[in-house]
Amino acid sequence: MGGLSTSAYVTCSWRIGISSTSSRPPVGLKSTESQLGFCRGRSARDWARARADLSSLGLGCSSAAVVVVVEEEMGDAAVAGSGFDELEVAVRAVQMACLLCQGVQEKLVAKDSNQVQSKDDNSPVTVADWSVQAVVSWILSQRFGRENVSIVAEEDTESLSEADAAGLLDSVVSTVNECLAEAWRFGLEGPRVALGVNDVLDAIGRCNSVGGGEGRFWALDPVDGTLGFVRGDQYAVALALIEDGEVVLGVLGCPNYPMRKEWLNYHQRYYRLMSKLNPPSADSWDRGCVFYARRGSGEAWMQPLLHKDKVYSWPHSARPVRVSSVVDPALATICEPVEKANTSHSFTAGLAQSVGIRNQPLRVYSMVKYAAIARGDAEIFMKFARAGYKEKIWDHAAGVVIIQEAGGVVTDAGGKPLDFSRGVYLECLDRGIIACSSAEMHEKIIQAVDASYGSSGL
Ligand SMILES: Nc1ncnc2c1ncn2[C@@H]1O[C@H](COP(=O)(O)OS(=O)(=O)O)[C@@H](OP(=O)(O)O)[C@H]1O
Numbered sequence: 515m516g517g518l519s520t521s522a523y524v525t526c527s528w529r530i531g532i533s534s535t536s537s538r539p540p541v542g543l544k545s546t547e548s549q550l551g552f553c554r555g556r557s558a559r560d561w562a563r564a565r566a567d568l569s570s571l572g573l574g575c576s577s578a579a580v581v582v583v584v585e586e587e588m589g590d591a592a593v594a595g596s597g598f599d600e601l602e603v604a605v606r607a608v609q610m611a612c613l614l615c616q617g618v619q620e621k622l623v624a625k626d627s628n629q630v631q632s633k634d635d636n637s638p639v640t641v642a643d644w645s646v647q648a649v650v651s652w653i654l655s656q657r658f659g660r661e662n663v664s665i666v667a668e669e670d671t672e673s674l675s676e677a678d679a680a681g682l683l684d685s686v687v688s689t690v691n692e693c694l695a696e697a698w699r700f701g702l703e704g705p706r707v708a709l710g711v712n713d714v715l716d717a718i719g720r721c722n723s724v725g726g727g728e729g730r731f732w733a734l735d736p737v738d739g740t741l742g743f744v745r746g747d748q749y750a751v752a753l754a755l756i757e758d759g760e761v762v763l764g765v766l767g768c769p770n771y772p773m774r775k776e777w778l779n780y781h782q783r784y785y786r787l788m789s790k791l792n793p794p795s796a797d798s799w800d801r802g803c804v805f806y807a808r809r810g811s812g813e814a815w816m817q818p819l820l821h822k823d824k825v826y827s828w829p830h831s832a833r834p835v836r837v838s839s840v841v842d843p844a845l846a847t848i849c850e851p852v853e854k855a856n857t858s859h860s861f862t863a864g865l866a867q868s869v870g871i872r873n874q875p876l877r878v879y880s881m882v883k884y885a886a887i888a889r890g891d892a893e894i895f896m897k898f899a900r901a902g903y904k905e906k907i908w909d910h911a912a913g914v915v916i917i918q919e920a921g922g923v924v925t926d927a928g929g930k931p932l933d934f935s936r937g938v939y940l941e942c943l944d945r946g947i948i949a950c951s952s953a954e955m956h957e958k959i960i961q962a963v964d965a966s967y968g969s970s971g972l
């Protein structure tokens with residue numbers, strides 16, 4: 515089986531191919547190139563399993579039908595107990611979740627009806643929401659121990675467990691297993707055997723923490739901007755760690771956020787077409803970024819999504835991001851929600867005029883807006899929801915720390931920091947959310963809000 519010792523296989527990423535004389539892929543391992551029965555692995559356990567599977571097929575190490583390809587040296591250890599900290603695990607989990615979402619979105623855009631379900635409030639919930647929640651929950655529990663992981667997240671298992679959702683549940687289970695089978699590519703361990711329905715429901719249902727001001731918990735929005743997602747447009751996977759009411763790290767996966775700001779102006783359908791005509795190469799940073807920051811570091815980072823068939827190695831070409839240096843309102847751009855049901859476009863248009871902003875607003879679904887400010891693609895993010903709407907912590911936590919560490923300012927419209935210590939909602943939020951690239955710009959906006967809010971009818 516090649517000229518390498520077993521120890522080499524367990525410290526490298528490898529691929530086993532069985533020649534066409536044997537048509538069956540190794541049992542229990544993902545068949546990625548099924549005609550030849552290829553499987554891949556990246557840990558001692560995978561390797562032991564592959565050998566056992568080969569022998570169950572009657573193929574020994576020296577069999578001519580077996581080919582082992584060592585793909586590349588591992589950049590980091592894949593076995594449990596290696597020293598990734600919470601940020602690294604969170605980034606890897608979000609990377610995996612982004613790839614999962616891209617797969618589901620492609621099917622959705624091609625109109626696979628099993629992928630969308632209506633929640634009670636009629637918002638579209640997809641296979642991706644539940645699958646991402648299951649994957650992230652499973653990975654965090656696996657890495658840090660179930661008893662040490664508390665998660666506040668958007669989805670519950672109620673509608674998924676109903677009798678008429680059996681097809682949907684099956685799709686979720688297979689999507690989760692497909693995603694976790696790739697965990698080794700991200701330096702993480704997947705499950706030894708595929709998760710069953712109950713395992714998946716358990717992973718989703720476990721995310722039932724209610725947050726609060728004491729202790730540590732994760733806040734997860736598995737697919738933020740569900741409308742953007744089902745429309746084939748922008749959406750985000752948002753994961754934050756909150757400790758004693760403060761966001762200590764944030765990760766924002768933006769699978770459709772382009773490398774170049776100019777692409778934001780194109781419709782996603784046009785963008786998809788262009789990507790097909792001119793496919794991204796392994797080294798081009800085409801579509802899909804993951805942003806992250808650690809509280810107090812003074813740095814925020816952006817990584818490309820992992821390309822197909824590549825193995826992730828930290829820090830995966832990360833580059834620092836910084837907020838815009840534009841301070842002249844005449845050159846500034848406001849970023850805001852797409853849906854006027856989610857914010858008052860007329861109020862922000864009035865504000866823009868009063869401070870001298872001339873550019874058209876950049877309207878983007880989801881927390882990608884936070885990424886846009888952190889990367890300097892726009893200078894101001896504002897959201898003024900209708901009276902009575904309560905913002906949820908998972909819709910903001912990751913984005914806030916990323917903007918702050920990239921040099922920006924985020925507060926409510928009264929200038930107070932967003933309060934993540936009061937449970938699932940941003941209780942006591944004063945009017946709306948304002949994020950700016952600089953303290954000067956922020957001050958101008960706060961003053962403009964004070965001057966016009968009373969007569970806005972909001
Ligand atoms: N009525 C109302 N007002 C304000 N906000 C609301 C409202 N209803 C929902 N939501 C929450 O807002 C999330 C989407 O907000 P966005 O800023 O991304 O809006 S938009 O999609 O760009 O229009 C959206 O997140 P997702 O559910 O993850 O899509 C909701 O959590």
Ligand SMILES: [Mg+2]
Nearest residue numbers: 735738739909
């Ligand atoms: Mg959301």
